[in-house]
Amino acid sequence: MAGLWLLVLLALAGPIGGTWDSCRGTCGLRPMASDHSSLLPDYDPTDVAYGPSEPSNGTAHGEGGTGVHPGAWPGIVSIQATWANGTWHMCSGSLINPKWVLTVAHCFFGAGNLTGWQVVIGATDLTQPGPETQIRHIQRLLVHQHYVVATGENNIALLELEEPLECSDYIQLGCVPDTNLRVSELRSCYIAGWRTTMDSTLRPRLALQEAKVRLIDVQLCNSSRWYAGAVPPHDLCAGYPRGGIDTCQGDSGGPLVCKDNRADYFWLVGMTSWGRGCAGSKRPGIFTSTQHFHSWILLQMGLLPTVTAAPTSEPTPTSPTEQSPEPQCNSTPVEMPIPMESRNCTGIPFQQQILGQLFNLLLELLRFLKGQKT
């Protein structure tokens, strides 16, 4: 009888909760890429077929990578802007909730009004999105209040979508780890991003590419012959000491995922942030660590719980079922979570945030001129 009531309730909730239900409370699944780990062998830097001068499968940049099967990256999002001269892929992101995309802050410098922007999900080839593709406009951009362009610290942003996306075999949520996951112990990690390539008839394509990478100890990454201290404490390094495989321009905000060591799901551990050059030796890619911002993300989405639950190492989507006691976004600890819906975390009006970002942009320009980060 109780089961029947549940069914009736679910049926009633259908039109409202239907979108939510389509993600089924799961995350990190890749229904279209079940045998994923066997598809991408570990990169051997001595194998010239993967080297920067001879990237496999014809990537535009030379940071290696291979073409992706449709649906193999069900959480990756293309963030696009439309101007008079067309619609352009600006950055990538990851779907972490049917209504929220996680990405990096630097994608939105000087972006101003985002009404002409959209997110595209479920597509592998952006020049030929298939029937599985869904497009949404952006309702709200939330940039981390302590993002510092000069150092790349807190390079994280959330996009709230106007309408929730519907999950399918081609569209799935990423799992943001909480502090219980030992990220450095994960062994099978992958990056992805869109590249301009040519098909057999030499027509240009914007095709998704992927590569296997290794997490590199941040201390090594910050050593004098590597990044010499430039990597912020809450970033991750991934790639190979000898280079050859890397993310590059246009990949920003895109996912660094690692397979769980025990089960068949993937953790969204990082987002492509920066690097010096691309694919160089001792110059691996730098990623914003999502784990570090777990509570920030929940807070912005208005999902910080009021109840403290026992720690769990099972992944849960970043959804209202999430339970994790974490500090608040402002430095003074507060008893109750403050959802973004009712109060801006920074207390700074949006226009002022944009002005601050413009200032940061100027700083970044100066840094570019001095030939530092890309």
Ligand code: ARG
């Ligand atoms: N900042 C770049 C972007 O905006 C990402 C660069 C990644 N670079 C690297 N060498 N891994 O797309």
